[in-house]
Amino acid sequence: MKKLIPILLISFLLIVVITACTSVAEQNNNANTLTSARDFEDAIDSYSSAQVNDPDNPILYLNAAQAYFEQGELEIAIEVLEQAILRGDETIQTQAYYNMGNFYYLSGQPGLAVQAYQESLLINPDNENARQNLELAMAYNYTPTPLDDEMKTEQEESQVDPSITPTFQP
Numbered sequence: 001m002k003k004l005i006p007i008l009l010i011s012f013l014l015i016v017v018i019t020a021c022t023s024v025a026e027q028n029n030n031a032n033t034l035t036s037a038r039d040f041e042d043a044i045d046s047y048s049s050a051q052v053n054d055p056d057n058p059i060l061y062l063n064a065a066q067a068y069f070e071q072g073e074l075e076i077a078i079e080v081l082e083q084a085i086l087r088g089d090e091t092i093q094t095q096a097y098y099n100m101g102n103f104y105y106l107s108g109q110p111g112l113a114v115q116a117y118q119e120s121l122l123i124n125p126d127n128e129n130a131r132q133n134l135e136l137a138m139a140y141n142y143t144p145t146p147l148d149d150e151m152k153t154e155q156e157e158s159q160v161d162p163s164i165t166p167t168f169q170p
Helices: 004-021 024-036 040-053 058-070 074-087 090-106 110-123 128-141
Strands: none
Touching: 024 040, 024 058, 040 058, 058 074, 058 090, 074 090, 090 110, 090 128, 110 128
């Protein structure tokens, strides 16, 4: 039993050292691979570990948002994208708003998607993908004007109360 404790301690220290030696880029790449393999829980753990080692790296937040969204955590994905926006340059901010628009659109919230795409375009007006998706989101909200026939309605007898009508009744 006494020999087992030092072996466990050495094993634990070895794991800590190996983990510490893993670069943030390697952790990010590993998490991206896990996301591609649809192992979102492990991907999020890997992104989180990388964020601890490099908390101001906006790429880690941008990538983690995709894993959260795929896992069905829209609110967390949006919060993580907001962190990428705070920490990133204009390129990261443009991509983060664009991704936010995609998340909202795919979640059936085209109004919020429109706002996110507009923010992306304010930063980079040349972003054609954001422009096309903005048009799609705006079309999703579009309600066509009713045709003449559709606008005509007939009042039913039950809708008319003769005691309150302003017409003279002999």
